[in-house]
Amino acid sequence: MRIKDLVVLIGIIGIVLMMVVPVPIWLLDVLLIINISIALMIILVGMNTQDALEFSIFPSLLLITTLFRLALNVSTTRNILANAEAGNVVKTFGSFVAQGNIVVGFVVFIILVLVQFIVITKGSERVAEVAARFTLDAMPGKQMSIDADLNAGLINEQQAKERREKISKEADFYGAMDGASKFVKGDAIAGIIILIINILGGLIIGMTMKGMSISEAGQIYSILTIGDGLVSQIPALLISTAAGLIVTRASSEGNLAHDLTSQILSYPKLLYIVAGTITVLGIFTPIHLATTLPIAAVLAFAARKMQQNLVRKQAQVDLLEEEQQIEEVRSPESVISLLQVDPIEFEFGYGLIPLADTQQGGDLLDRIILIRRQCALELGLVVPVIRIRDNIQLKPNEYVIKIKGNMVARGELLLNHYLAMSPGIEDDSITGIDTLEPAFGLPALWIDEAVKERAELSGYTVVDPPSVVATHLTEVIKRHAHELLGRQETRSLIENVKESYPALVDDLIPNVLTIGDVQKVLVKLLREKISIRDLVTILESLADYGTYTKDPEILTEYVRQALSRQITQQFASTGDSLKVITVGPMLEKKIAESVQQSDQGSYLALDPSSTQMIYQRLSDQVTKLIQSGQQPVVLTSPTIRMYLRQLLERTMQDIPVLSYSELEPNVEIQSMGVVNL
Template sequence: MSKYDDIFVAIGVLFIVLLLILPISGWALDLLQILDITISVLVLLVAMYLKRAVDLSSFPTIVLVLTIYRVALNVASTRLILLQGKNFQGHVIRAFGDFVVGGNYVVGIVVFFILVIVQFIVITKGAERIAEVAARFTLDAMPGKQMSIDADYNAGIITEEEARRRREEVRREADFYGAMDGASKFVRGDAISSIIIVFINIIGGLIIGVLMHHMGAGEAAQVYTLLTVGDGLVTQIPALLVSTSSGIIVSRAASTSSLGKDILRELSQEPRALMITGAAILLLGIFTPLPTISMVLVGFLTVALGYMSSRATPRKEAEELGGSVPSGEAPHPGENVPSPGTMDISDIITTDTVEVEIGYGLIPLADRSQGGDLLERVTMVRKQIAHELGFMLSPIRVRDSVLLKPNEYVIKILGSEIAKYEIFPNRLLAMNPGMVEEKIEGIPTKEPAFGLEAFWITEDQRETARGLGYTVVDAPSVFATHLTEILREHAAELLGRKEMEMLIEGLREKIPSLVNELIPGIMKEHMVRKVLQRLLEEKVSLRNLPLIFETLIENGEKTSSISELVQKVRIALKRQISESAKSDDGYVHAVALSQALEEKLMETMTISEDRKIFSINPDLISKIIDAIASSLKKVMEKGHYPVVICSASIREAMARYVIKNIPKIQVVAYEEMADDVKLKIEEIVNV
């Protein structure tokens, strides 16, 4: 297409307007009328090959322009007919008057009115009604479609660009059917105007012929009426084609392919109906006075089509089920046909990394039309986790479940239930941060993320609860906080193969040499993923991925031990680890192990499945954990964020026990502290 297309179209529309005013010659009229027929045929064929109505979104405008074009041709042809009379040089109109209706103007008038009636009463009226209903239902369905798109986008199933494209499609569809409702009025008006123009032309021709050219009434009627009817047919046939196109477009809302494919596929999908129809036609041709040859020919062709369809149906069914049938052969009775279950096996084995199921009472929270923002909160949680952990989590699918209580939700990771909680959409959760002694009236519960004492209260209790010292949040915030903490806690499980590929591709775009040097030359991808998962287990973000890869390149050939590689990476990330361990005052407030205790633990340390563990009496390790917990509590009471610090040689094993019993506490090594960090040992544990 040319960059000057818009200029050509604008000139064409301007020419149509001028055609209403300027006189033209006979040969120019012929050319323009042939162009009208050509465009109308083209529009009809395009409409038949459309798969979706909105693929021809300019159709209402085309109808309008063609309607004006035909009116302009009517005016131009009327001017020439009335001025030239017998000497009229329009060959197209004369051909329709002489050839199509045999030169008989009475027959021409009858044919013309039949065409107008068919177009006006049958096609245009039906298309107008379909367009009106389609417009109404499309507009009614818009909120649901928009909500579905927003849900897919917020769940991460589609990208922002795809969501924008789908929203634009929904808008275009609504605009299209609304415009089609109006365009049908153009076609209807075109049919009415054609009738009026024919009568005006006939009366005007009789007056001009009799009074001005002194022709007899019969001769004037023969000349002017025949030309007028020819002109009407030239105009009405293209109008009928466009009207038919309009009906085809608005009546194919459920189609999935072109009109020809849809008709042949759907009419031949039941072979028995074809064969019974063909047999009935054959019998009527043989045993009735109806034309035998024609009836037998049509009946035989219909039976043959039904037989061929019956041969093709088993093969098509087998292909749909996942099997195959040799060409020209149908399966014999008793043969094993592939089970229908195999066609959906991918849906059965595929599980989302994270999935949230909600009861029907929580659906309004996810419905934007009802003011719900649950899906937006899920999107924000994904972005927050990506910022904190350094990798983009796979889309979180949110779906409703009839197996849950109305106000209940379940969080699943890799298909397994991790957490379940019940929230009340019309209430607020008042949480006791641990310092409020007075109870408040409400539904008692435990806050799901941190296990705090809490009460579900009404909106009018909000200020009272705040005055007592409670922290008050709404139900969607409770859900979002719970989901965030679950994702943090299970971060290592979230780094699957798909997430790993996105992580690698993201780094490859920035620093391709790092990725190409490490994978697969020095380490396999699954080994790198194990290192990253170990880091996530210990709450170390992967945001500094280039430094992690550099460290693995330096040490990957020296050792294949995941534990040793993780230790090397942690030391390389000491600046990041130090920053995450700081309290608000800029110091790292730590609880340390005594040297004697470290030596004792070092003596019991062994390697199991490439992990360092303590082979120690359970009672002793329990006492150590209790002593650490007691010391951490003292530091927290001072308003600091505490960490446990020890030597690098026992850090991994120590972290295994501490994190398991005291979640959200970091265990760091002295070697992992940056040189300029302000480290303050608050407590020393010695058992």
């Protein structure tokens, strides 16, 4: 056994022997001083701990120190009653505090006992009880959090073990503190009882055995009893305060002194208010300025110094951040952040900054939120966050829209004007700056406020600049929606469906198709502006036909047929007929005969002359339909729809190509023209 273990064992045995064996007065003085020293050491350690578990021995130490004080009480009581003496320490405390007035001494002692018993000990006991209860209630959640971090790879097995041990120790500590607080409460009660015993016993012994008068016995034994009580209760008060500090302190990065100075004294302006209040108190009350003014001056001076320190610290923090940024730029790893490409970017010149500045009335950010909601409803696609930034390389009134770092659209705005589009009949009185509407390329005018009302009365469509930007951005997103849907986004959409339809997703992925196969089908639908919001129907179709073919082109055709109601409503409103351009039998036969098979699937192989002829004749029919104010739609048989779409994809991407199987039987179809060879 090591020496320090023997010292602790001998000390505890000595404490027990003190209750039985008389202790010499000189040794009693030494032990009382040691008791005070231990109490001071405990409260200082309690003030400098950052976490309660750093002083986890405190509950046991509380029991030992309480037992030590009670042993000293027994020894001093024995000497007081037997010899009318208890050493210099007890006599000094009694004489110094009482100042010759026994009543004052008793009052001070009672106040100390009540402060310890009612205020500090009671509060510490309640805090320890609540902390123990909450710690036990939170243990299952903390354990689950540790398991989740371990499974996610955020921590290793050793770190998980250390966290579990800490949780267990916290529960044990607060539970032990809850019980140990009862020791201090009992010690306070015992102090009052010992006080009464010493007074009554001293009077009886002094008058009956030592021949003292009642006044002499009362004077001697009262002073000794007060000294004994104070020399015992002051260390008890210190240890009770330490217990309260430990159980009321949350985990922090510093000790009590650090927390006090960094948190309470972090608001120098408030000290100025306190200083002013103290000064006013000295001016308008009987309290003299000689008392309040020095205190107010000290507070004001402290506030000034604190303010200077805060400014100095902020300058140091700013300098450190700049150095870190410079160091990050110099480091080899700094270029990795440059590889990040934003899915969608909106850049504008400095003249369009008011569009995005809310302090200048700009509502572009709010409009972008609405655009994302609109795209989610119309396309079933979660549009990624749109990065908005100004670009001094652009013209002041110019803006560009980028998809994955590449510019796909640009436009120019005049903030103090309105964009007016003619209804078809020009009004010569409407004058402005000629331009093109950026979203659809229609001829338009930039007009000022004075012409706006007259243009609206003439039937012009008048739009403010933020609406022009919002419309353009919406159309660009719709046109390039298929580029924004990757495998990760597809997985997120499928996980969302899985919450309500787990059997469907488990049956399809990965048994029938992979995430990549599903993504290819969704991309082809979005490329033709077909909404994928009804993802359940799409996945059902893929689960049905995915066992027969893995070709995304063919799977897309099956999905389009399953979405016939949606496609019909998209191109033909309820109760209206659908005006289409049909493909003649000769052209269908030509396309069917030109289909070639390869290892990657089937493709269309037409000679250049036939391709040019198809483009020309289809273009003529589309022009006629547009001039009559109708949306051009090409209708063909299901067998060649996807090949015709491949043929028109580069030159006529915005022309919808439908098959008979994609339309509901109740829709009325009107052929406005036929494309044939």
